[in-house]
Amino acid sequence: MTRPLVGVLALQGDVREHLAALNDSGADAVGIRRPEELEKIDGLVIPGGESTTMSKLLQIFELLEPLKARLRDGLPAYGSCAGMILLASEILDTRPDAQHLGAIDMTVRRNAFGRQVDSFESDLEFEGIVGDPMRAVFIRAPWVERVGDDVQVLARVPESGGAAAGRIVAVRQGAVVATSFHPEVTGDRRVHELFVDIVRGV
Numbered sequence: 001m002t003r004p005l006v007g008v009l010a011l012q013g014d015v016r017e018h019l020a021a022l023n024d025s026g027a028d029a030v031g032i033r034r035p036e037e038l039e040k041i042d043g044l045v046i047p048g049g050e051s052t053t054m055s056k057l058l059q060i061f062e063l064l065e066p067l068k069a070r071l072r073d074g075l076p077a078y079g080s081c082a083g084m085i086l087l088a089s090e091i092l093d094t095r096p097d098a099q100h101l102g103a104i105d106m107t108v109r110r111n112a113f114g115r116q117v118d119s120f121e122s123d124l125e126f127e128g129i130v131g132d133p134m135r136a137v138f139i140r141a142p143w144v145e146r147v148g149d150d151v152q153v154l155a156r157v158p159e160s161g162g163a164a165a166g167r168i169v170a171v172r173q174g175a176v177v178a179t180s181f182h183p184e185v186t187g188d189r190r191v192h193e194l195f196v197d198i199v200r201g202v
């Protein structure tokens with residue numbers, strides 16, 4: 001599998017940015033809107049956007065159950081921000097009817113950084129990614145409050161992050177990765193390259 005086929009859930013959110021990042025990172029990328037399109041992909045990205053809206057659209061487009069089934073069968077997945085929220089097994093501060101995929105054993109708090117810091121940027125160390133620190137862009141981002149034993153913490157807010165210092169903002173469980181931040185908007189392709197390697201089974 002030299003150039004795997006990676007889908008981007010294309011119901012809402014920053015789909016275009018992820019398609020471009022995946023194409024730059026050695027994958028062929030395709031938008032996914034219909035259940036049958038899930039069958040042909042080797043991996044899936046769930047973009048940033050609004051998790052409760054995406055949750056509704058997953059049900060309207062009849063994608064929720066087929067996607068859960070593919071994830072249970074081991075489909076590699078990567079979620080940024082709203083995508084991280086959807087991949088969680090438990091969400092705090094969401095709507096009572098919001099659905100989620102439960103692909104990572106973690107508790108995620110929506111809009112965790114608070115209204116006064118809607119958006120901010122920070123330089124992070126990211127486990128397994130060498131070189132310069134990673135510029136992380138947070139936009140009404142969640143953080144992770146609990147991880148299960150099988151979940152690896154990949155990044156935390158650095159000491160300079162004030163009240164949020166030490167909060168978990170990137171995780172991996174098996175072939176599923178999630179970040180609170182948006183590497184797709186910075187031009188730094190290292191998270192997408194890591195994910196494409198996971199999809200390839202490297």
Ligand SMILES: NC(=O)CC[C@H](N)C(=O)O
Binds near residue numbers: 048080140
């Ligand atoms: N940039 C984002 O994806 C924001 C996520 C959004 N706050 C949500 O709850 O879904």
